[in-house]
Amino acid sequence: MNVRELAEKYKGELVALRREFHKNPELSWKEIQTGNRVEEELKKIGIEVKRIAKTGVVGTLKGREGGKAVALRADMDALPIEEANNDIPYKSKNSGVMHACGHDSHTAMLLIAAKILWKLRDQIKGTVKFIFQPAEENMQGAKKMLDEGVMEGVDAILGIHIWSQFSTGKVSLEAGPRFAAGDRFKITVKGKGSHGAIPHLGVDAIVAASAIVMNLQSIISREINPLEPVVVSIGKINGGFNFNVICNEVVLEGTTRSFNQDIQNRFPSMIKRIVDHTASSFNAKAEIDYTVGSLSCINDPIVSQMAKASIIKLYGEDIVADFEQTMGGEDFSYFNQTVPGIMVFLGVGNKEKNTTYPHHHEKFNLDEDALPIGTSLYAQFALDFLNR
Numbered sequence: 001m002n003v004r005e006l007a008e009k010y011k012g013e014l015v016a017l018r019r020e021f022h023k024n025p026e027l028s029w030k031e032i033q034t035g036n037r038v039e040e041e042l043k044k045i046g047i048e049v050k051r052i053a054k055t056g057v058v059g060t061l062k063g064r065e066g067g068k069a070v071a072l073r074a075d076m077d078a079l080p081i082e083e084a085n086n087d088i089p090y091k092s093k094n095s096g097v098m099h100a101c102g103h104d105s106h107t108a109m110l111l112i113a114a115k116i117l118w119k120l121r122d123q124i125k126g127t128v129k130f131i132f133q134p135a136e137e138n139m140q141g142a143k144k145m146l147d148e149g150v151m152e153g154v155d156a157i158l159g160i161h162i163w164s165q166f167s168t169g170k171v172s173l174e175a176g177p178r179f180a181a182g183d184r185f186k187i188t189v190k191g192k193g194s195h196g197a198i199p200h201l202g203v204d205a206i207v208a209a210s211a212i213v214m215n216l217q218s219i220i221s222r223e224i225n226p227l228e229p230v231v232v233s234i235g236k237i238n239g240g241f242n243f244n245v246i247c248n249e250v251v252l253e254g255t256t257r258s259f260n261q262d263i264q265n266r267f268p269s270m271i272k273r274i275v276d277h278t279a280s281s282f283n284a285k286a287e288i289d290y291t292v293g294s295l296s297c298i299n300d301p302i303v304s305q306m307a308k309a310s311i312i313k314l315y316g317e318d319i320v321a322d323f324e325q326t327m328g329g330e331d332f333s334y335f336n337q338t339v340p341g342i343m344v345f346l347g348v349g350n351k352e353k354n355t356t357y358p359h360h361h362e363k364f365n366l367d368e369d370a371l372p373i374g375t376s377l378y379a380q381f382a383l384d385f386l387n388r
């Protein structure tokens, strides 16, 4: 049997695992039960397991001596969302926690790929590393795994993200930027309280903060090359006590996105300049806490060609489709900025099955018929990369 036939043969098991993970979602850095289940499944297959990065799991399959090493990556964490899919038997049983991004399916697809590759291990020259990453949603897990040496000796990596805005039966493997670099920042604007009717004795943090929100927009319109896609968003604003009190402190929280490393590097100084000067023009002060999240996730052209050839070999040319890049972040970028790699979009959107809700929506769900395709791609890419 070839990889595709094996993936179809194990489809029942694949779907059952996905549903089990879906039913038992865990937040970033809390993937304890999930990690234990992954470890258990890998050991059952016969694969050597190591625990790293707190809740992360790495499986290693050694084939014949002397080859290269390829890594396959899935993420395991869920989101703080109350699931609203009341009609499915595998609805989340952890209240306020939901697999609303499909990481449950990534974990299940990679486990079955491990099972297939174990069966085909005499055909493997080199090593396959199965990376089950914690804490993708807060953009911390990949970096932590990297710091603990997960990519040592690895020559290439492939990751898959299922996507509900992309049709079932399609796979996108373009080279170049796919997910944006995404950072977060917090600005604390400090003024001086007073009576709402006596504003001249205070320093109004709300007026200063409002001006900061507006002035930050000029980063995009006046400081960045208009050909570059960039986002600066304030998503949260908090301050004030009462309608008749001059507010002494406002906290703003926001995010930046870009595909360009130089722009990502420039964001903190651009934001600081505007925030400091705007605040001081109102006699207020401001503090900024800027945190780098993910890097821009850029697919390697050679690995992209190889992965494309692997999937076409199993499913034919028609399975490959172009799909737009997203300003969303993906910390897989830490892996594929270390070694050549690719993040693939796997379509799971199917209107008839009601699986086209956007990611992170409380009714998000996916078309499970697409999952054997993802499993096949993981396994076939590993075989082709190592045996080329």
Ligand code: NI
Residues within 6 Å of the ligand: 101, 102, 103, 161
């Ligand atoms: Ni995701």
